[in-house]
Amino acid sequence: MFRRGESVPFAFIADADRFRSNVTPPPRAHRSRAQRAGSALFGLTVVAGLVGSLILGVPALDPAQQTQQGGSAAAEGR
DSSP: OOOOSOSSTTHHHHGGGGOOOSOOOOOOOOOOHHHHHHHHHHHHHHHHHHHHHHHHHTGGGOHHHHHHHTSOHHHHTO
Protein backbone atom coordinates (compact mmCIF):
# COMPACT_ATOMS: atom_id res chain seq x y z
CA MET A 1 0.00 0.00 0.00
CA PHE A 2 1.24 3.48 -0.85
CA ARG A 3 2.32 5.54 2.15
CA ARG A 4 2.99 9.26 2.20
CA GLY A 5 5.78 10.93 4.10
CA GLU A 6 3.28 12.49 6.52
CA SER A 7 0.72 10.26 8.16
CA VAL A 8 -1.66 13.20 8.65
CA PRO A 9 -1.81 16.55 6.84
CA PHE A 10 -0.70 18.40 9.95
CA ALA A 11 1.85 16.09 11.52
CA PHE A 12 3.04 18.75 13.96
CA ILE A 13 -0.31 18.48 15.76
CA ALA A 14 0.17 14.74 16.21
CA ASP A 15 3.68 15.39 17.52
CA ALA A 16 2.48 17.94 20.07
CA ASP A 17 2.45 15.31 22.81
CA ARG A 18 6.22 15.05 22.67
CA PHE A 19 6.84 18.80 22.70
CA ARG A 20 8.10 20.25 25.97
CA SER A 21 8.26 23.96 26.45
CA ASN A 22 11.04 25.65 28.33
CA VAL A 23 8.79 28.61 29.13
CA THR A 24 7.24 28.41 32.58
CA PRO A 25 3.85 30.00 33.19
CA PRO A 26 3.72 32.94 35.58
CA PRO A 27 2.95 32.11 39.22
CA ARG A 28 -0.65 32.31 40.28
CA ALA A 29 -1.61 35.53 41.98
CA HIS A 30 -2.55 35.18 45.63
CA ARG A 31 -6.10 36.12 46.49
CA SER A 32 -6.60 38.92 48.95
CA ARG A 33 -8.52 38.58 52.20
CA ALA A 34 -11.45 40.46 50.72
CA GLN A 35 -11.67 38.06 47.78
CA ARG A 36 -11.51 35.03 50.05
CA ALA A 37 -14.15 36.52 52.35
CA GLY A 38 -16.36 37.31 49.37
CA SER A 39 -16.08 33.75 48.07
CA ALA A 40 -16.90 32.35 51.50
CA LEU A 41 -19.85 34.70 51.88
CA PHE A 42 -21.17 33.75 48.47
CA GLY A 43 -20.85 30.05 49.28
CA LEU A 44 -22.63 30.50 52.60
CA THR A 45 -25.42 32.41 50.85
CA VAL A 46 -25.95 29.61 48.35
CA VAL A 47 -25.94 26.96 51.08
CA ALA A 48 -28.34 29.00 53.22
CA GLY A 49 -30.69 29.37 50.26
CA LEU A 50 -30.73 25.63 49.66
CA VAL A 51 -31.30 24.87 53.32
CA GLY A 52 -34.05 27.48 53.53
CA SER A 53 -35.82 26.07 50.49
CA LEU A 54 -35.71 22.61 52.07
CA ILE A 55 -37.06 23.93 55.37
CA LEU A 56 -39.95 25.65 53.63
CA GLY A 57 -40.57 23.00 50.98
CA VAL A 58 -40.51 19.72 52.87
CA PRO A 59 -43.56 20.44 55.07
CA ALA A 60 -45.56 21.42 52.00
CA LEU A 61 -44.84 18.03 50.44
CA ASP A 62 -45.95 16.05 53.49
CA PRO A 63 -48.95 13.90 52.44
CA ALA A 64 -50.35 13.72 56.00
CA GLN A 65 -50.72 17.48 56.15
CA GLN A 66 -52.56 17.63 52.81
CA THR A 67 -55.21 15.12 53.94
CA GLN A 68 -55.93 17.14 57.08
CA GLN A 69 -56.82 20.22 55.05
CA GLY A 70 -59.38 18.32 53.01
CA GLY A 71 -58.12 19.30 49.56
CA SER A 72 -58.20 22.55 47.68
CA ALA A 73 -60.90 25.20 47.76
CA ALA A 74 -61.83 24.56 44.13
CA ALA A 75 -62.55 20.91 44.85
CA GLU A 76 -65.01 21.74 47.69
CA GLY A 77 -67.67 23.06 45.31
CA ARG A 78 -68.01 19.75 43.47
